Amino acid sequence: MKAIRLFGPCDARLVDAEKPSNNADEALIQVKCCVLCGSDVHQWDGRRYHGPYPYTFGHETSGIVAEVGENVRGLAVGDRLTWYLAHGSLAEYFVIRPSELALGRIADHLSWEEGANLQLLCAVLRGVANADPGPGQRALVLGCGAVGLTAMQGALAMGVEEVVAADPIPFRRQMALSLGASHVLDPGQDGWHEQAGEFDLVFDCVDEDRSPQGDTLDLALGLVKPLGCCVIIGLSSRRRWLDTSRIVNRGLRLIGAHHAHLARARALMALACQWAADGTIRVSDYVTHRFPIEQTQQALELAASQAEGVLKVAITVAADE
8 A cells, every 4th residue: 555654854755555454443444635734744854753764644634434343333334534643644544443532523525634634623622622711701822824723713612702813924814814813913023912902811823933023922921811821732843931920920821732531532523523514613724735645745845834825735645436
């Protein structure tokens, strides 16, 4: 089967690998689509992975059940699935162990790309839920990549009254407006934070902080109301520098996004599937560029560029027959 392996920093190659087989507790998935995550890019370019090589990556994936082990319950051949969380799925076939994952059933009217983005939606909803969002609150989202756009939509779906979004890239600010932001800010502009007002919640969804004004999160903490909350969702590859006095003096909660026991992850995956299916949260516009699996190296190069007009890059692994 076709599969992608990393052989070193910035070196992704297509290889001919042995098709995996599933045991009684597993299911074999024919992979349809794998959408590149920022963490995939960090592994590819060496910021978050340093060997050993070769290495298989990819986790924002959708596919169809090809085989079901005799001990697996609730799955049938032909089911359309995504899952949270298992790495190494950028290949034509991938084995999952359903008892250890949060499975998401992809509605028939959703594309394989939308299905792959459900994994992202599940992951981000955990972080949003950690902030205890609710009516009457005002939130700031830092970074309008797919993570930030999802946090913004998730906060609104959970009852937040208003969300302001900040990103230095004009295309992404426009995306935020189209998906529900009340207004947007450019952190590349002098004094951007001085015109923002105060917030009950801040969601930090920054990958690489490019603001010349200092650490965006550090500045944003000064905008959080006393006893407010900041959730760090983005996986920055660099150290962040914060003035902790802002946290102490205002009694702020600073928490991470990604810890959740399996039962909670499954509940959030079910919610993600429901909201994507009924249109509460839109993920259909996230993928801006598409490549076949044979061109994964080029896809990674584009995703790493964060160029104007690039949001999510999708790899088509198996085309519909």
